Amino acid sequence: MTDQVEVVIIGAGTAGLSALREVRRQTDDFLLINARDWGTTCAARGCMPSKALIEAANAFHRRHDFAAFGLTGADSVGVDIPSVLARVRTLRDGFVKGPEAVPGKLGSRALSGRARLLGPNRVAVEAREITARRIVLAPGSRPVVPKDWAQFGDRILTTDTLFEQTDLPGRIAVVGMGAIGVEMAQALSRLGLEVAGFDAVETLAGLTDPEVTQALRTALEREFPLYLGAPAELSQSGSGVTVTSEAGHFAADAVLAAMGRRPNIDDIGLDTLGVELDDKGAPPVDPTTLQIADLPVWLAGDANGHLAILHEAADEGHIAGRNATADATQAYCRRTELVIVFAAPQVARIGARFVELDPGGTAIGRADFSRQARARIAERAEGLMQIYGDAATGKLMGAEMCAPAAEHMAHLLALAMQHGLSVHDMLAMPFYHPVLEEGLRSALRDLARKVRGGGRFDLSDCPAVGFDALD
Amino acid sequence: MTDQVEVVIIGAGTAGLSALREVRRQTDDFLLINARDWGTTCAARGCMPSKALIEAANAFHRRHDFAAFGLTGADSVGVDIPSVLARVRTLRDGFVKGPEAVPGKLGSRALSGRARLLGPNRVAVEAREITARRIVLAPGSRPVVPKDWAQFGDRILTTDTLFEQTDLPGRIAVVGMGAIGVEMAQALSRLGLEVAGFDAVETLAGLTDPEVTQALRTALEREFPLYLGAPAELSQSGSGVTVTSEAGHFAADAVLAAMGRRPNIDDIGLDTLGVELDDKGAPPVDPTTLQIADLPVWLAGDANGHLAILHEAADEGHIAGRNATADATQAYCRRTELVIVFAAPQVARIGARFVELDPGGTAIGRADFSRQARARIAERAEGLMQIYGDAATGKLMGAEMCAPAAEHMAHLLALAMQHGLSVHDMLAMPFYHPVLEEGLRSALRDLARKVRGGGRFDLSDCPAVGFDALD
Helix, strand or coil: CCCEEEEEEECCCHHHHHHHHHHHHHCCCEEEEECCCCCCHHHHHCHHHHHHHHHHHHHHHHHHHHHHHCEECHHHCEECHHHHHHHHHHHHHHHCHHHHCHHHHHHHHEEECCEEEEECCEEEECCEEEEEEEEEECCCEEECCCHHHHHHHHHEECCCCHHHCCCCCCEEEEECCCHHHHHHHHHHHHCCCEEEEEECCCCCCCCCCHHHHHHHHHHHHCCCCEEECCCCEEEEECCEEEEEECCEEEEECEEEECCCEEECCCCCCHHHHCCCCCCCCCCCECCCCCEECCCCEEECHHHHCCCCCHHHHHHHHHHHHHHCCCCCCCCCCCCCCEEEECCCCEEEEEECCHHHCCHHHEEEEEEECCCCHHHHHCCCCCCEEEEEEECCCCEEEEEEEEECCHHHHHHHHHHHHHCCCEHHHHHCCCCCCCCCHHHHHHHHHHHHHHCCCCCCCCCCCCCCCCCCCCC | CCCEEEEEEECCCHHHHHHHHHHHHHCCCEEEEECCCCCCHHHHHCHHHHHHHHHHHHHHHHHHHHHHHCEECHHHCEECHHHHHHHHHHHHHHHCHHHHCHHHHHHHHEEECCEEEEECCEEEECCEEEEEEEEEECCCEEECCCHHHHHHHHHEECCCCHHHCCCCCCEEEEECCCHHHHHHHHHHHHCCCEEEEEECCCCCCCCCCHHHHHHHHHHHHCCCCEEECCCCEEEEECCEEEEEECCEEEEECEEEECCCEEECCCCCCHHHHCCCCCCCCCCCECCCCCEECCCCEEECHHHHCCCCCHHHHHHHHHHHHHHCCCCCCCCCCCCCCEEEECCCCEEEEEECCHHHCCHHHEEEEEEECCCCHHHHHCCCCCCEEEEEEECCCCEEEEEEEEECCHHHHHHHHHHHHHCCCEHHHHHCCCCCCCCCHHHHHHHHHHHHHHCCCCCCCCCCCCCCCCCCCCC
16 A cells, blocks of 8 residues: 555445445555444444344333233333343444454555545545545544533433443433434333433424324323423433423433434544535535535535435445546436334335425325224324325325334335326235235325325225225 | 116125225115125134234234343233134224124115025025126135034134134144135244144245245244145044144144135026136136126126235225226226235235246346344344346346235335336335345345346445445
8 A cells, every 4th residue: 555545435434335335346546544443333323223222122112012912911021221232232243243344354455543634635644644536535423412511421321322331220311302312212211211302393203294293292202201392401410410491301310412413524624625614514515426516525424414324325425436436427316315213103204305395286195093904903003194295296205104114114105206106106006905004005095186186096096985994 | 776776796895895886986776785794704704803813923922032132021921812812803893893884874775695696687685586787796705624524513713713712722733824824823823822734735825936935934833833745634533633644743622724715606696697617616707807708797806716815806896896887898907916924924925926937037036034134133034035027127027025024025016016117126216224125125136136237236236245234
């Protein structure tokens, strides 16, 4: 390795590793620089450990349905929090093995250290300077924690530290009810902890549809209190922390900060690029190319403030890596937007958000899952789905929902929207019985009736007769 | 009501009620005749009570994962079989309310009694004769039980009687390992009964792909023994029944006959129609019109021996009802074939079956779910998915699988096949992380590599780096 390389990639998270794949197709003359552990946010501190915690929490919570099913002994089921957390880490350790092996495989083409731009073609790593023809920036993000919370020391948790705990105290406040906050608050509550959720705004889990938000709120509030719509203040109380807002207060042993993630762009030398930075310090990035202005520099993944979601970060890494090794910059179509929150009921957004739609030109199909047949059989009947379509053509535009198995129905809608299908197109597919997708079909039929021209014949689009299988 | 009507519908099951809807759009001059209870096979004895039993069984079975999750008390969880069965009936009673209300709503246009054709325009119901311009036959089906099993009396169960039991004996043999046999055998086993499954052939749950069948067999045999490939004989042994085949034997307290369903066409006077009947006594029926030959008679639902599946029966009822009230017979495109078996792992078939494909022109994409990341997190990692595509174009032709959440992934593939998508089209959609659909994506990528021209760029179609989220 010389101090002059074709491509430097800064950051070995999901975006950086995806960029690496593309770069390696074209050249071996690259350097991958990584500041923290070689584990990716997703595998080490994000998607994977959180889902492992949620699965254990849901398995424990299921005992509340035992009596309904005809099962006995629910009261004897217990949870061993240290074991739950140990399992989370065991799984996590497996998932990080892949990215952790990267520096070993790359040898001198991988470098551990904090990188800083010195200009569009120069990078410093500690005392060393590297000249690169092209640079891919994928420095990732970190949890937002208000500065004055430092006084509460290790009573403040983030997703960086939560999964490292060997045990958990009995009372945890979760501040921030976005995707991560809702997931973790519910999981901790279901694991038997006393939990309260706070947020300065009244939205939940990133939903923008007020009816779906209300349905989710009703479901969550059956499990733990939510104090929304007013900023939360922390204060010391004995060995704990009291969280107070105009909506309510909660005496906690620890506080999980879930107020979003901040791009790691404040200390990487973006000011040396000669482009204007916005009020958050972010440079102009084209989401279809990931290029910063017309520089030989690309910014991919969480760090560009687009969607901090694994599959988007992976796509962005690929786009940046391709463009960083191409003769000409190419624009790529981004996929249909898809966001899933692994709460119960699960939350999903697909395509356009409710707030982005033109109310005059949009028809909304609705399905209530509180009476859905399969959901009732499974003791999971709750939630609401709203599907948005073009009122004139029936083209599917977006959907927001909280419903059982929303993660799966979201993929079905995403495929339909990716290919520009209409509500009528989608109703032509088979819906098995009894499945939750029949609830989705109810929303589609409701939408089809509201679209200009009304519901067409899809072989079974007919008025209700009170028989779930046919309705 | 006169003894002369425009349309007679025989059978008030799913197909008959769907036909009724269409008929009522056109005329009030109809008569609905039903021989048995007004409950539909699906709601009273099929889809719904079976799924209720399965959900309870799966909830109980989940205790085996408690230790892995960090939960305690699994040994204290018990099952109260009478309560489980009572819940099944309570749910069932709710689901049959809709169809049961039909005769009350129709008044004299509904008739309880056994109908028999006297010719293409005449029907007898007991002593009464009715002349009809058009006739829709939807007489349904019943479980197959070998005649000589009558000697074992009430130790022989079928899905007609299983859900009526107030308790269950400790040992049940299930003879027939098709969809219903596999579902019920596993559910009974998971409810703590000693179960053995028998079948004269080596196929399972209607699968035709030998590798998927083997994966399902391996999974099922972890829970109860399967004796396949040889016919089962029953013999009395004390108060029980011993089931014996060349593959093995089992001393049972009761035997569930799950050898399929026989169309109820043997005693409805099809011989009076003047058309040739096949060796099973079935008349020629066009699946796109449901018409019998060129007669003013339509045969819909289980009774025509096509697919005994609710959504197909509903479609067939609609088609028959439309045609029975139309000036000219119209052919309808049938939906993409979709069959789901609610075992664990779930079984699904979509589109063309493995055995129907031209091996030379077909590429197969494969995904093993035993290492799939999300499945491992959920302690549900097992199963195999095979997706069949046109080797030249990549057009999706069919799929067979046994996998967690196969019911959902099957709908995704059904939508894709309904719209003639290729493997490349489907790879353009977003796949969230971590989801089971990433396993489906693995099968799609495997397929894409095998299709002429190899894998195209879908923004993330790259060689493995050992990191689940990116692979």
